[in-house]
Amino acid sequence: MGSHGIADRVAIVSMGCTPFREHWDRGVDDLAIDATLESLSAIDLRPADVDAWWLGTAQSGMSGITLAAPLKLEGVPVTRVENYCATGSEALRQACYAVASGAYDVAAAVGVEKVKDSGYQGLNAFPIPTDGTQRTLTAAAMFSLVAPAYARKYGVDPTELRRTLARIASKNHANGARNPRAQFRREMDVDAICRMPEVAGMLSVFDCAGVADGAASAVVVRAEDAHRYTDAPLYVKALSFVAGNGSGLLDPDYDYTHFPECEMAARDAYAQAGITDPRRELAMAEVHDCFTPTELVLMEDLGFSDRGTAWQDCEAGVFDLHGELPVNTDGGLKSFGHPVGASGLRMLFECWLQLRGEAPEDRRIQTADRGLALTHNLGGYPGEMVSFVGIWGSDRG
Amino acid sequence: MRGIITASGYLPHWRLERSAIAAVLGSGGGAGTRSVASYDEDPVTLGVAAARVVLASGIDAELVDSLSFATTAPVYAEKSGAPLLHAALRLPGSVSTLDAGPGLRGAASALRNALHSSDRLVAVVAGDVRTGLAGSTDESGGGDAGAAVLVGDDSVGPLVAEFLGDASATHEFLDRWRAPGELRVHAWEERFGQQRYDDLSVDAWDRALAACGLTDGDVARVAVSAPHARAGAVLAKRLGAAGVEVTDRLERSVGFCGAAHPGLLVADLLERSSPGEVVALVSLADGADVTVLRRTEATMSGPTVAEQVDGGSALPYGKYLAWRGVLPVQPPNRPEPARMSASAAERRSDWKYGFVGSRDRSSGALHLPPARVSYLGQHVDDMDPTPVADRRATVATFTVDSLAYSPSPPVVFAVCDFEGGGRLPLELTDVAAADVRIGMEVEMTFRRIGTADGIANYFWKARPAPGSVTPGEAD
Numbered sequence: 001m002g003s004h005g006i007a008d009r010v011a012i013v014s015m016g017c018t019p020f021r022e023h024w025d026r027g028v029d030d031l032a033i034d035a036t037l038e039s040l041s042a043i044d045l046r047p048a049d050v051d052a053w054w055l056g057t058a059q060s061g062m063s064g065i066t067l068a069a070p071l072k073l074e075g076v077p078v079t080r081v082e083n084y085c086a087t088g089s090e091a092l093r094q095a096c097y098a099v100a101s102g103a104y105d106v107a108a109a110v111g112v113e114k115v116k117d118s119g120y121q122g123l124n125a126f127p128i129p130t131d132g133t134q135r136t137l138t139a140a141a142m143f144s145l146v147a148p149a150y151a152r153k154y155g156v157d158p159t160e161l162r163r164t165l166a167r168i169a170s171k172n173h174a175n176g177a178r179n180p181r182a183q184f185r186r187e188m189d190v191d192a193i194c195r196m197p198e199v200a201g202m203l204s205v206f207d208c209a210g211v212a213d214g215a216a217s218a219v220v221v222r223a224e225d226a227h228r229y230t231d232a233p234l235y236v237k238a239l240s241f242v243a244g245n246g247s248g249l250l251d252p253d254y255d256y257t258h259f260p261e262c263e264m265a266a267r268d269a270y271a272q273a274g275i276t277d278p279r280r281e282l283a284m285a286e287v288h289d290c291f292t293p294t295e296l297v298l299m300e301d302l303g304f305s306d307r308g309t310a311w312q313d314c315e316a317g318v319f320d321l322h323g324e325l326p327v328n329t330d331g332g333l334k335s336f337g338h339p340v341g342a343s344g345l346r347m348l349f350e351c352w353l354q355l356r357g358e359a360p361e362d363r364r365i366q367t368a369d370r371g372l373a374l375t376h377n378l379g380g381y382p383g384e385m386v387s388f389v390g391i392w393g394s395d396r397g
Numbered sequence: 398m399r400g401i402i403t404a405s406g407y408l409p410h411w412r413l414e415r416s417a418i419a420a421v422l423g424s425g426g427g428a429g430t431r432s433v434a435s436y437d438e439d440p441v442t443l444g445v446a447a448a449r450v451v452l453a454s455g456i457d458a459e460l461v462d463s464l465s466f467a468t469t470a471p472v473y474a475e476k477s478g479a480p481l482l483h484a485a486l487r488l489p490g491s492v493s494t495l496d497a498g499p500g501l502r503g504a505a506s507a508l509r510n511a512l513h514s515s516d517r518l519v520a521v522v523a524g525d526v527r528t529g530l531a532g533s534t535d536e537s538g539g540g541d542a543g544a545a546v547l548v549g550d551d552s553v554g555p556l557v558a559e560f561l562g563d564a565s566a567t568h569e570f571l572d573r574w575r576a577p578g579e580l581r582v583h584a585w586e587e588r589f590g591q592q593r594y595d596d597l598s599v600d601a602w603d604r605a606l607a608a609c610g611l612t613d614g615d616v617a618r619v620a621v622s623a624p625h626a627r628a629g630a631v632l633a634k635r636l637g638a639a640g641v642e643v644t645d646r647l648e649r650s651v652g653f654c655g656a657a658h659p660g661l662l663v664a665d666l667l668e669r670s671s672p673g674e675v676v677a678l679v680s681l682a683d684g685a686d687v688t689v690l691r692r693t694e695a696t697m698s699g700p701t702v703a704e705q706v707d708g709g710s711a712l713p714y715g716k717y718l719a720w721r722g723v724l725p726v727q728p729p730n731r732p733e734p735a736r737m738s739a740s741a742a743e744r745r746s747d748w749k750y751g752f753v754g755s756r757d758r759s760s761g762a763l764h765l766p767p768a769r770v771s772y773l774g775q776h777v778d779d780m781d782p783t784p785v786a787d788r789r790a791t792v793a794t795f796t797v798d799s800l801a802y803s804p805s806p807p808v809v810f811a812v813c814d815f816e817g818g819g820r821l822p823l824e825l826t827d828v829a830a831a832d833v834r835i836g837m838e839v840e841m842t843f844r845r846i847g848t849a850d851g852i853a854n855y856f857w858k859a860r861p862a863p864g865s866v867t868p869g870e871a872d
Binding site for chain 1: 730731732734735736737738741742744745748749762763764765766768772793794795796797798799800801802803808810812814818819820821822823824835846854855856
């Protein structure tokens with residue numbers, strides 16, 4: 001028994017990513033087609049060249065037919081997966097394993113979500129019949145529980161923490177302003193964010209991810225085949241996933257200042273990739289900044305900052321575009337919005353651009369020569385979440 | 398000997414100053430306050446709140462043979478209300494239930510039947526939410542409350558009051574009426590009903606005292622429950638002249654609480670009386686029912702009605718109108734919660750209604766909701782049912798959600814750590830968001846979470862434990 005990973009056995013050889021927008025004029029079919037064809041055409045493949053498909057969508061469609069029908073795929077397996085907000089990463093993970101197993105030569109992962117057809121703001125889960133005792137809080141409120149708990153545990157003045165959270169949002173907006181695919185392209189300064197009215201705990205709407213439609217895709221092949229498709233593939237160094245058992249909701253010892261599922265997923269991923277000092281070994285990280293306190297705590301859960309110090313590191317600019325370890329260089333969920341099925345693949349798309357030196361100059365990281373990038377994607381709430389960590393490298397070890 | 402084992406009234410947290418009505422409408426209202434059920438309370442939850450107090454008095458709930466529930470505002474027409482109380486109170490499956498209504502008189506009839514019954518223990522419960530058109534005397538003069546009277550033989554437990562005798566008088570006349578679902582109560586000229594009640598109350602009173610072999614002067618204290626202030630005035634005047642104390646009808650401080658009013662007054666009457674005193678309840682509603690009791694030395698527990706009258710928090714009139722649906726207000730632009738699943742709710746009845754979790758025998762870890770596999774050690778199917786409704790908890794952390802769907806936003810939500818272990822994130826109620834603190838002590842309360850597809854969905858919330866809120870201390 002053990003988690004062994006598939007380091008250097010498979011490679012990403014092409015990617016696509018639509019702009020993330022309120023796509024009133026594009027349906028789930030359009031978005032899936034656009035993202036898929038972008039990745040295939042870049043390496044002169046046609047849909048028929050792909051042996052197996054994984055579709056990540058949380059609630060824009062059911063079954064593989066959601067992808068097979070718009071692309072008119074013939075005689076191939078399409079697996080629709082859902083794993084909360086980590087759905088896009090889950091689709092990619094399954095495609096990687098399928099290729100590593102030897103079952104298929106070419107696999108594609110497509111993540112898509114059409115959020116803006118619901119008629120409501122925000123994300124709204126479809127109802128599963130229950131006994132009616134479940135809470136009906138928003139995700140913003142659930143994650144807002146982290147801020148006062150963190151402030152209390154580490155003795156951070158709540159006003160100071162308010163500014164730290166605003167700084168995280170401001171940093172991501174600054175990066176997103178330099179990204180044509182991002183939904184929000186306006187810079188926001190810290191003072192303006194701090195002045196916004198609270199909507200959930202101490203969080204304002206500017207502490208929350210946007211809401212957008214979008215799709216992204218990746219083509220996966222065996223590592224030894226990668227150079228048949230591209231000169232600059234990304235190799236899979238680690239794939240880890242932890243589904244929490246919800247004990248944080250039961251256990252009075254859980255204090256809302258960390259996400260154990262993310263810590264465990266990171267530990268497994270670093271072991272698979274042989275990483276011991278992520279802050280210095282990684283060139284960049286794309287993390288699940290669904291709400292600003294989430295990104296704060298993730299800096300500690302992912303081992304970038306010591307416990308209780310991430311707020312100081314955020315303030316010191318450690319995770320800025322040109323900081324010690326750039327985080328969310330594409331603007332993150334904050335600037336992109338969160339089409340659930342697509343976000344995990346969108347994160348990898350940024351690593352794809354940065355490690356290959358293709359990111360536009362005004363948001364290009366200076367650490368790309370470290371050659372390793374991390375994507376982190378979570379779903380659920382503090383106390384009850386799923387977490388994905390992937391590590392990607394430009395060199396095959 | 399038959400009698401009352403204990404009785405309790407429950408007044409909801411909120412109060413409407415009647416002067417606030419005239420401030421908005423330009424007239425009406427009057428003086429004093431009325432009690433107001435929260436947006437998440439209804440006759441069922443008010444009844445549960447009162448009944449929990451009497452059942453926590455040390456009596457073995459397994460001895461309850463029957464449960465009656467009276468209200469003028471039933472949650473359902475087709476479905477009975479009492480089984481909901483039965484589930485929330487975790488009464489035995491062998492209990493017989495009776496919905497004593499709709500109609501004002503059911504509450505007094507149920508009490509009478511319980512006193513004449515051969516059942517070991519009868520829970521006589523009522524709950525009412527009294528509404529009316531804006532500016533109406535029903536709105537200003539009504540009140541919301543729950544009441545519970547536990548009736549039984551002294552072989553079951555000590556009686557706080559011995560049943561001495563009673564009498565009823567029935568006579569058809571049209572005093573007040575309301576079609577099912579109608580907000581407005583219509584009334585005939587008040588003097589007509591008043592005079593009918595005068596005759597009926599004197600008739601029933603005289604026969605009740607004759608049955609007990611007593612005269613007016615033997616009675617220390619009497620409470621009169623009536624749908625309008627003047628009903629029963631002739632009898633009250635006569636008794637006052639004979640030296641009988643006629644207790645406050647609670648009309649000025651609480652309002653007339655409909656089907657809950659007789660039980661509320663019984664609790665108040667017994668709480669005010671001394672051992673050996675003869676006391677009586679006169680209940681006027683489409684007839685007259687007189688019950689004569691003798692207070693014993695047994696003690697009563699729980700907050701008294703008088704203590705609750707002095708508590709509570711003021712509610713703005715606009716909020717009152719919105720809570721009662723008299724004034725429709727814009728809901729948040731979020732999908733309304735889906736209806737609960739009847740079969741899922743039934744499978745989890747102990748949890749949903751009874752608030753029973755499970756405790757892992759090996760690790761001692763409490764699981765809320767109950768689980769088959771322990772989160773500590775993964776032991777399988779080795780847990781004991783553990784009720785938590787009567788346990789207090791402490792707020793570990795909390796948030797205020799202005800975006801979530803709620804009949805009365807914002808949602809105040811707290812991670813609650815229970816005395817004796819266990820944690821459950823719960824919605825808070827009966828509290829202003831600014832008054833919530835980490836470390837605040839809370840108690841559990843059965844509430845109506847919402848309504849979807851005509852289905853009332855109930856579960857538990859937490860509210861500040863008495864004495865745990867000091868308003869105006871915001872950080």
